Amino acid sequence: MTVGPGCYNHRMTPTPSLSELLSLIDERSAALRAAVDAAGALDVPVPGCPDWSLRELTIHLGEVQRFWSVVVADADPDGAPSHDRIPDPEPLGDLLTWSAESTRLLLDALTQAGPDRPCWTWWGPSGAPMTAAAVARHQVQEAAVHAFDAQEAIGKPEPLPSAAAIDGVAEFVQVGLGSEGAWPHDPARIAFAAAEGSSWPVELSAEGVRLDPTGGAAPLATVRAPASDLVLALYRRIPLDRVQVDGDRAVVERLLAWGDTE
Template sequence: MTDRLEFSALLQLIDEQSAAFRSAVAAAPSLDVPVSSCPEWTLFDLVQHLGTGQRWWAAIVAAGPAVAPPTKDAAQAPRELEALLAWYADSNELLLSALREAGPERACWTWWSAGVSPATAWGVARRRVHEVLVHTYDAQLAAGAVQPMPTDVAIDGVAEFLDTCNSTPAAWPHEPATIHYHAAEGRSWLLVLDDTGAWPAPLTGNAAPASASVTGTAEQLLLFVWGRLTMDDLKIEGDQQVFEHLIAWEPEE
């Protein structure tokens, strides 16, 4: 896991990125504009997805330790712009309030409980920072005005994705492999894939040679692991098939 961000910093980032998300939505020509990075979604669909997610994770955090999550609210968000933005702002505040009330160490259900990221309110806050960050990029792309991501947040986003989405005790179904991720800003990560699962770690000088590596800015790496950029958009070295296998892999735990 990367250097641990303070819980208060994560809550501030959720709030800041949510404000940027609302601004991007408000600047778009229409709620019906397609979101090219989320095929078959309109901007309205994106807002509903993110707002519903904020409300669901608020309920998860409030419930505390549980063997299963609460049911998602299936209600439709309002379709008029001002009402939709207000609904999203309320959704975001529900999440922030639940996180503040819980505190960072409160356990709760998470879908990543078998991996590296903790199944706590802190883990949820970190995940939601990057969910909002990437969907803000999606909204800005739809509005035609993409803004640079904060470098330190993008760096943590790469580490968070490896800790949460690429961390599992499920056996890797291919030949053992190692992947190196190199950010131009000077941070690097290692992902080991073998019969014990997939495990991320900081990349040190004595690490085994990479089966494959990818190099780009922290923002490019974050968009790559989230599926917004492809291998053609970054510098790939080594066995490209390792990335293809990782992207297609759906581990069963």
């Protein structure tokens, strides 16, 4: 169904279950390692993270997974663990073996915790839950986007899996943008519409950035693309020209220029 700039159907899909999230973390982490292994060299530069090589990208994801394994195990919503509590935060032997162990530590911690265990998160002000399930949800995006980074580095980028990408749009808005605080520009509404059928109306205001499942007023702009391209555009991995923008392109450009996407 083709719709105009001021008319669209909004349909947000439910968040995947914890078991689905764990499978996606495992799969995307393995995809990153497969790309690194195929590169044949660890000093290959990563276009999506210009200051990093494949070695640094792999270490980053491993450190992140080890850190969050301790956060989830601690079940302490009041503070993050100190760095000295993170097990083997840097690889001493084979990099890919260490990376696989990093993923295992995270998956084990999340499995033992269950979805509702409270824990510290950096997105406290966003309104997103501070739970193990929310950590798992974000770690899907961490692994998925960095797997894309590794694949792009070897010249073989692949779309994000549909399940990761469709939830990734909502997760980016709720956590990545929702934790940034007040929208610093004029209030606005933007809609993201995936080719797979899901769509997400987003409210930008002095109260912050939030999903608005009621739909509300017509958006100033609607961004249309396969869900993978929407996520990659939000993380600034692909240019805005790769997606379709109906309506006020400038407000979309301001949104994509705002916030941290590492």
